[in-house]
Amino acid sequence: MPEPPAAPPLHPLLRLTGIGKSFLGVRVLADVDLDVRPGEVHAVVGENGAGKSTLMKIISGVYVPDGGTVELDGGAVSFRSPRDAQRAGIGIIHQEFNLLPERTVAENVFLGHEPVRRGLVDRRAMHERTAELLAAAGETSFDPAVKVGRLGVAQQQVVEIVKALALDARLLIMDEPTAALADHEVELLYALVRRLQQRGIGLLYVSHRLTEVFDLSDRITVLKDGRRVTTLDTAGTTADQLVKHMVGRELAGYFPPKAVPGDLGAVRLSVHNGSNHKLRGVDVWLRAGEILGIGGLQGSGRSALARALFGADPFTTGTVELDGAPVQLRSPRAAVRAGIAYVTEDRKGEGIVGGQSVLDNALLAGRAVFPVWRGRGPRTVKVRELLAAVEVHTAGSGGEDQEIRFLSGGNQQKVVLARWLALAPKILLFDEPTRGIDVGAKSAIHDLVRKLARDGAAVLMISSELPELLGMSDRIVVMRDGAVAGELPAGAGEEDVVGLATGALTVEEVTA
Template identity: 50%
Template sequence: MTTNPPVMEMRGISKSFPGVRALKDVSFACAAGEVHALVGENGAGKSTLIKILSGVYRPDSGAIALNGQEVHFRHPVEALRAGISVIYQEFSLLPERTVAQNIFLGREPTRNGIIDYGAMEAETRRVLTLFGSSRIEPETLVADLDVASQQMVEIAKAISLDAKVVVMDEPTAALNEAECEMLFATIDRLRERGTAIIYITHRMREVTRLADRVTVLKDGEITARFETTPAPETIVRAMVGRDIADFYAPPATSEEIGPVVLSVRNGSNVFLRDISFDLKAGEIVGFSGIQGAGRSALAMALFGSVPFTSGAVTLNGQNAAFRTPRDAIRGGLGLLPGDRKAEGLVLMQTVRDNGMLTSRAFAPLGGSNRRNGFASVDSIDALFAKVDMRAASYDQEIRSLSGGNQQKAIVARWLALAPKVLIFIEPTRGIDVNAKAGIYQLMRELARNGAAIMMISSDLPEILGAADRILVMRAGSIVGEFGRGVTEAEIMLSATGETTMAGAAA
């Protein structure tokens, strides 16, 4: 529990939109040097609360105070000038401008009326070095940076503005494990500087790693406050009213697991070495490993994006060493990418159009893909219902759906082609805990209907809870296989090649 007085305090905040009460009498505060986690399902009211804090919305009632003084923001610029900086999941950087230009956008230093680029780049370098990001050059175009580096630029921008309160909204949604650790180290430095941090996430592990306090929002109201960070199970129960164990479907029984569907023997390419494993009908096989272990490279090799250069792959006994993704799809493979917005969806198109993308691509010219059973709009609508994909209308743009429903739309798209093997990469990234349960149940149902499921995930509890078997990869090879009942420690030791947990943590 923090003993510092609140830097920011929201008291009795309420907000309604036509037909919807978004927030009711919400009070929330954050102190200097504190990480206060704000958690809840999608639609709980978190985004509305933050938009009120940052001046996007004005509350119907209630008050906001900074350092004890009441403030009234009419525009986000006013909140920013007052010291409140929000780092959204979708970055607000300009890709065709440099790092320095983005950090000082609208407040460039001048000399004799001319922008002083030297001073701007020097100050940018100083701020970046403060947080261990000296590898990022001020003159680099933002478009040329990876996601983690772009996030560091957002944080540097907040620091250069002397932000007293920094809000991070799902900051790790697009980061790998190593990048997450970089972010956590940066958050620790912000805490040491006395910055108040509001941290929004669906990942309970991050809450227990970072948070000093936790507040739970549900249906626009505070349902729980924790002055010290409790176990993840306690937080989840406060959010959705059930235990973490209830989110995973029962494992496959021996009777439900069928014959080998996909077999790989001695598969190798520039990223992979001597890969051998089998996938059976009716089972979910989890692939675990640290960043760079080769899990995504394996998915790309199977899917024909970066094919194996040696070895053998068979699907139901037939050669399946696919050379292109189109061949893989025709052969019976489906792949749900790790970044659904960038790689799996056309955000400006409708829900229905996104569901029909693959079927249309493989339909005969001017016709429909009757060979795989897909023949009409009614068919995809029926598949949406089957996966419990919820939308006000299938004619609305898919970008307006929650992450969980977007993911289900992609699953329905593949079901239209009846794949024999489905590869899920980071299946629940950026999805709230209740929606995660729906994805796990859907994966299990697909397996019970005869599909072989390959699940690649960086979330160890997810791997342990959802998979029937776990294969561990390291340096492009499969180095371990485990059944249910394995511990996180055993997987980490295998993934890192260490003999002790201290070594694995390092």
């Protein structure tokens, strides 16, 4: 019997050809081609500043391209506003949700296009339709009448997606969709993405997390310096190949070599039976030259431990010793004076002052704690040298006087690192040090963190990314429900960390 003819290839839902965009004479995108097929997850990756956000804003109608064509279902379109894109069936899910917390789920979903009956909003129809959309998205854990502010982050993300579906979206753009999600919530997003695929919805998936890109996408487009480098079939691509396309060079392994046990120093920091309103009987110790990884689910006590050590939420019981001597860490000022630095997970909210310059941000901790730092003198020169040493790159000609909010996430993080390095801390607490940072900047920060440890600093590093946690840590302490669930040596596997974090495995089972 002759074989049946092959199914014809799916025509693109969206096709971009030769897209270009400039701002104030600076070329941001040049001749970018991209297409998305129905039911496809097409990932877009690249370093910060590669042009990903600008391209997504063109597709969603925020920006009008300077050149090139946009086609939808084979016909040329021109979006002059986000509303134009929405009417054409394009929705975008931002990292920071655009929801009204004091309104109900149904009110948020149908905001601006509420069903009307006899001149009044038909609330019954609005709730019924919202319930149908939530069920189609696989979400039945909350009611359309609940206020959005009472929902968790993952549930709010579902509401954002359902908002787009209520407008009959055929193409969804997801911009760093897991940035604010806990580990266990990521699987829920995976299931939702696959459900959307089954409905024939095309997805553009923008993420720095390569694990997600390989787990979810069918194809990957790499942008660099505003140009399309290549488009690859995910199934035939390795992580090494993808990284080389993204950064323009090979990274010699993702992570620097670990510490040699014989090179580690004495115990620099130890906590015995440390407790507060979020922690229960924590015992932790850390040696000079060591990177101690802290794993666990969000809310497990990871960040609470870092904040307690930094005096932001002090221990109420237990003892803390620094170089063998008891210390009282009752405030961040006391911690800084004791030689402890803290890089918070909330870079924008707690780590930087967006309206201040790069230099002023780098001087912030020294000026706040040590009167001798105030004014501009030799210490300013030192900070300038550190900014150069960690390779902070500013946009345009602003240099150190440029407001830090205009820098990429990776460069903002380097400024925060320079701030603390200027104080020569003995102990560095890193909470999600590479969150939202592209792969090239991640590699640079990994190298810098390892160099600090080699130079004698004691490093405590919290990370939700298991490959980073395993690749950087000399030991791993796993937290669960505010307590230490167990300790793992270098060479532990992802299943060991997850097992301890969820309670599926005991320490004895992991170490057997």
